[in-house]
Amino acid sequence: MLNKTHTKYIQTLHHKKFRDENGVFIAEGPKVVLELLDSREFVCLQLFAVEEWLISNAKTLQQYSGTEIFTVKDFELEKISLLTTANNVLAIFKKKEQRRPAQLKEKITLVLDTIQDPGNLGTIIRTADWFGVENIICSPACADMYNPKVVQSTMGSLARVNIFYTNLQEWLQENETIKKYAAALEGKNIKTLKDTREAIIIIGNEGKGISDAVMSTVDEKITIPKTGEAESLNAAVATGIILAAFS
Template sequence: MFNKTHTKYIQSLHHKKFRDENGVFIAEGTKVVLELLDSREFVCLQLFAVNDWLNNNENALKKYSGIEVLEIKDFELLKISMLTTPKNVLAVFKKKTASTIKSIKKKITLLLDTIQDPGNLGTIIRTADWFGIENIVCSPACADMYNPKVVQSTMGSLARVNIFYTDLEEWLQKNNTVKRYAAALNGKNINSLKEIDEAIIVIGNEGKGISDDVMKLVDEKITIPKKGEAESLNAAVATGIILAVIS
């Protein structure tokens, strides 16, 4: 039976410190939860859902074993949800073992320099999944891939994209055989880069852009041509445009 201990535990997982300590994260909503379950990439430990959701998804849940399933009331779900309007189901999943990247040859790899907004990171992960990008390399200062807002924004793509946190300068120095492009305001028009099948694309921080230390290690700056008066593009939007052009 759902109780105060469950409430405190789930609420603690809204914070990175406790997600790291417990090695778990939370996901909400039918699409996200069922996609993560179907992927088999993450082990589900607990699932909390309202009665109607459990009845409607009874057959789907039979495919998975070892999950503690608890029925909860709407007001109880509201207490543990990160969403303004809870989506009937919340699940606790084990984190994956820390990722590594085996090869970046003949692939497009995204490298994110301090993307701090969870919504932006989640959208970039989902966009990468759309374009078949296998790997995203993140600086340690990027948002946590298991932040509930990131998980929610990915809409299940978290299970299909390999996300790796490391020191970007060190990683770029080790992976210097693949050409490195930096998204910037004063670079080569991206329309000249169509149908690239191998590259590292560097996307910078929402406000400060790419750090000087990382920029020193890129081979070429690229720019999305501007027609209006906006000062800059959202990092996730820029990523989507670049991938659409070069794919």
């Protein structure tokens, strides 16, 4: 049974303040939970799941002896889930220490300037994983990588892409030898950048774009050519198109 203490504790972790205080985050659903477990990037502290799921994954779970496992009923899972429909399992993982990227040479690196929508951030992380991008550098004002909506949107890619939060202007100046491209409404056509193997690509805020401070460090503006009448693209969609152009 899920007791009131567990229920209250898990519900507090829906909020960044309590995730930060406890150094943990929530993941939900079989795919996300199993991906994070298999990665060994995050330590799973507690796992709450319906009996059927625990039985079908018993062999896998035997590998994680340090994890407290609780059998819960469907209605109990509903109480602690943020999903519209609770999905068999919820786990609490320990956050990992931030890791400053050590090597950017011969790599594509993403920089996100105040991407505030959790769904966008999660989708960008998942897209970066698809294209083999190892590092994403975020401004402090970006959405929290451990926001439950971000974790769900990544579908496990959170374990494979290194996310590092820092002052962007300072970090970009430290890496001045690598060419920096800023996604903008006007600039060089991204179609000309195919097979570029080393670059820092900067994606701006959903409404305001890239800040002046960050833009001052940029070597070149790039743009996605359009044929329709839309004023702009969703940040996550634009990221996917740009990364595809660099591939």
